[in-house]
Amino acid sequence: MSETSTLVFGLILLLGAVGVAAGLTWFERRLLGIWQDRYGPNRLGPLGALQVLADMLKLLTKDDWVPPFADRVVFVFAPTAIVIAMLLGFAVVPFSPDMHLLDMNIGLLFFLGMTSLAVYSVLLGGLASNNKYALLGGLRSAAQMISYEVFMGLSLMGVVMLAGSFSLQDIVRAQEGMWFCVHQFLGLYVFLIAGIAESHRLPFDLPEAEHELTAGFHTEYGGMKFAMFMLGEYLGLILISCMMTALFFGGWLGPDFLPPLAWFLLKTGIIILFFILLRAAIPRPRYDQLMSLGWKVMLPLTLVNLAATGAVALWMEG
Amino acid sequence: MILSLFYVAAAIAVLSTVIALSRTNAAHALIYLIMSLLSVAVIFFIMGAPFAAALEVVIYAGAIMVLFVFVIMMLNLGEAGQAREREWLKPSSWLLPGLFALVLLAELLILQGSMDGTTSGVTVEPKAVGLTLFGPYVLAVELASMLLLAGLVGAYHVGRSFLARDRGGPR
Numbered sequence: 001m002s003e004t005s006t007l008v009f010g011l012i013l014l015l016g017a018v019g020v021a022a023g024l025t026w027f028e029r030r031l032l033g034i035w036q037d038r039y040g041p042n043r044l045g046p047l048g049a050l051q052v053l054a055d056m057l058k059l060l061t062k063d064d065w066v067p068p069f070a071d072r073v074v075f076v077f078a079p080t081a082i083v084i085a086m087l088l089g090f091a092v093v094p095f096s097p098d099m100h101l102l103d104m105n106i107g108l109l110f111f112l113g114m115t116s117l118a119v120y121s122v123l124l125g126g127l128a129s130n131n132k133y134a135l136l137g138g139l140r141s142a143a144q145m146i147s148y149e150v151f152m153g154l155s156l157m158g159v160v161m162l163a164g165s166f167s168l169q170d171i172v173r174a175q176e177g178m179w180f181c182v183h184q185f186l187g188l189y190v191f192l193i194a195g196i197a198e199s200h201r202l203p204f205d206l207p208e209a210e211h212e213l214t215a216g217f218h219t220e221y222g223g224m225k226f227a228m229f230m231l232g233e234y235l236g237l238i239l240i241s242c243m244m245t246a247l248f249f250g251g252w253l254g255p256d257f258l259p260p261l262a263w264f265l266l267k268t269g270i271i272i273l274f275f276i277l278l279r280a281a282i283p284r285p286r287y288d289q290l291m292s293l294g295w296k297v298m299l300p301l302t303l304v305n306l307a308a309t310g311a312v313a314l315w316m317e318g
Numbered sequence: 319m320i321l322s323l324f325y326v327a328a329a330i331a332v333l334s335t336v337i338a339l340s341r342t343n344a345a346h347a348l349i350y351l352i353m354s355l356l357s358v359a360v361i362f363f364i365m366g367a368p369f370a371a372a373l374e375v376v377i378y379a380g381a382i383m384v385l386f387v388f389v390i391m392m393l394n395l396g397e398a399g400q401a402r403e404r405e406w407l408k409p410s411s412w413l414l415p416g417l418f419a420l421v422l423l424a425e426l427l428i429l430q431g432s433m434d435g436t437t438s439g440v441t442v443e444p445k446a447v448g449l450t451l452f453g454p455y456v457l458a459v460e461l462a463s464m465l466l467l468a469g470l471v472g473a474y475h476v477g478r479s480f481l482a483r484d485r486g487g488p489r
Contacts, residue, residue, distance in 0.1 A: 074345060105443055109372035116380025120352070123387050127345055135391060142388040146381060153376070166444055 010091075010101055017090055021234035026052045028276050035280045062223035067129070070220060074128035079225045082121030082232030086239055089114035093242045094168045096252045096260035107168040108160065111243060112153050115198055119145045121232060122200070126217035137216025140287060144197055144204070147294045152194035154302040155187040158309040159247050172251030181248040183312075186305035188248045190298050195244065197290070199236035202279040204290060241271040324364050331357040342403040344390050348383060355379045369444040 026041060026049055033040025044050035066072055092107040094100045104110065119142065126138020160166060162184070163174035171180075181188050197204040205216075213219070218229050245251055245267040252260030285293070331354050338350035355378045362371035393399075451459055 071343075071345065074349070077349075104368060106368045106372040109369070109376060109444075113372055113375035113380055116376055116384070119380070119384050120387070123384065123391070124345070124349070127387065127391050135394065139388065139391050142384055142391070146384055146388075149381065 006101065009099065013090055013101065014087060017087060017235055017238060018231065020238060021231055022052050022056065024234050024237070024272070025055065025230070028279075031273070031276050032280050035277070056227075059224055059227040064223050064225070067131075067220050069130045071128040071130065074124050075220075076225070078121050078125035078128055079221065079228035079232070080121075081124070082118045083228050083235065085114045085118040085121075086232050086235035089239045090235075090242070092168055093239070094172055094246055094251055095264050097169070099261060100169065103167055103169050105165060105167050108156060108166045108171070108247075111168075111239075112149075112156075115152070115236070115239075116145075116149055118232065118236065119149075121229070122217045125221065125229070129217070129220040131220050133213045134217050134219045137213050137219070140213075141200060141217060144200070144290060144294075147291060148194040148197035148298075151190050151294065151298040151302050152198060154299075154306060155190035155194065156247060158184050158187045158305050161306075161309050161313050168246050168251075172246055172253060175250045175253060179248065179250040179253075184248060184305070184309070186301055187309075188244075190302050190305070191244065191248070193293075193298065195240040196275065196278065197294075199233060199240055201233065201237060201275065203282040203284045205284065237272065237275055238268070241268045241275065244271050320364060324361060327357045327360040327364065330354075331361065340407065342400045342407065344395065344399065344403070345387070348386055348390065351386075352379050352383050355383065366441040369442065369447045 029051075030040040030042075030048065033042075041048040041051035044054055066075055089111050091101040092104070092110050094103070102110070122141040122145075123138050126134045126136075126141070129135070159171060159180050162180065163171040165171060165174075174180075193204075218226055221229060242264075245264060249267050249271075251267075252264040254260070254263035258266070334350045334353040334357065338347045338354060341347035341350065355374060359371040359374035359379070362368075362374055395402075
């Protein structure tokens with residue numbers, strides 16, 4: 001791509017990601033309403049779709065308050081970190097054979113790095129709030145995210161082994177014969193669970209579990225700063241879905257009657273739907289259950305997967 | 319272009335490290351340290367080591383520093399901690415470390431004069447890093463892994479009495 005078209009594509013990508021994230025807030029509430037046999041937001045506009053606009057106006061006009069006991073600079077900085085890190089993560093997503101901002105041989109590691117930097121938002125938000133509930137939420141998220149980052153990275157190594165590259169375009173091309181979700185189903189399973197835990201969405205939203213921590217790390221946040229946390233969370237959800245599509249479900253590969261981009265977006269959309277369904281279907285585990293699930297089930301599973309994949313890859317090579 | 323990018327990243331790295339050293343608030347110091355690590359990652363990338371750059375972000379900035387912040391949150395020192403830091407950071411305690419750092423700087427400058435280009439200008443692919451690690455340096459990798467295992471076992475041993483108390487009664 002030329003210099004200007006890359007710039008334009010980047011801009012569209014940024015605006016598109018933020019726009020989809022905003023739209024998801026309405027979409028998710030609406031779907032949850034259907035699944036739980038109630039209405040959800042249905043007053044403003046067709047099917048209540050303008051609810052997004054109303055929410056945005058409400059959040060924008062709220063008093064931008066910083067509690068006097070908080071660490072002011074860090075308090076303001078914290079919500080921006082997650083949004084910036086997640087948006088940067090979109091740079092390596094391969095939307096179609098030639099639609100990507102970056103195609104480096106470390107693309108996958110770049111994504112992992114960005115998700116691990118997003119942790120700081122929650123951590124520093126909890127620390128700077130100077131509130132015990134926020135601190136507890138921040139502590140929980142630190143432990144949860146560090147643990148699940150380990151399995152997240154390890155679960156992807158099987159894919160890297162089979163594709164022989166960290167570049168996401170190469171990984172998608174390596175799936176031409178068979179999607180990796182078939183022979184890397186253990187990796188997919190671990191990545192799915194670690195992905196939910198990393199984006200701390202329900203059922204793994206223990207950093208903000210409202211029945212025990214009021215609102216966890218963002219207890220003291222309001223207005224646009226709170227909206228930034230929410231935006232980051234939804235961006236994380238979209239990013240994880242995009243990565244799952246690219247890594248396990250063949251990315252933009254698909255029969256010819258639809259363009260590659262359409263295939264990619266379709267698959268990503270279905271995975272996002274699945275994430276929302278999980279939220280409606282599964283209750284939140286206890287914190288120690290989450291941690292022991294991670295270290296006692298997820299870690300052995302990924303190691304078994306890694307060893308088996310390595311053995312098979314070596315055997316195939318002969 | 320590349321050279322100016324390097325100088326910008328290097329300046330940010332040096333500045334943020336100095337600021338990180340001189341902060342009394344531990345959380346602020348850590349944020350500057352994270353910034354310094356990120357700029358070092360950029361420097362690695364510019365010098366043609368993208369894999370090292372990615373690992374710098376994933377492991378140092380993304381995992382080790384998170385643990386540091388975690389510890390600071392656990393201790394939650396607040397004002398008392400800041401006062402103690404201020405006590406430690408008085409000018410007289412800067413003297414000796416500053417002197418040593420100056421000696422190192424002088425050494426670096428002398429060495430730099432006698433050497434030309436330290437990088438070959440080739441991009442080191444992840445595969446090359448892996449082949450080197452598990453080829454000529456496999457012994458070092460194994461030793462490091464044993465060290466980590468020892469750390470893990472040690473941490474389990476230290477934490478065991480705590481876990482046993484949780485289940486009721488010491489062991």
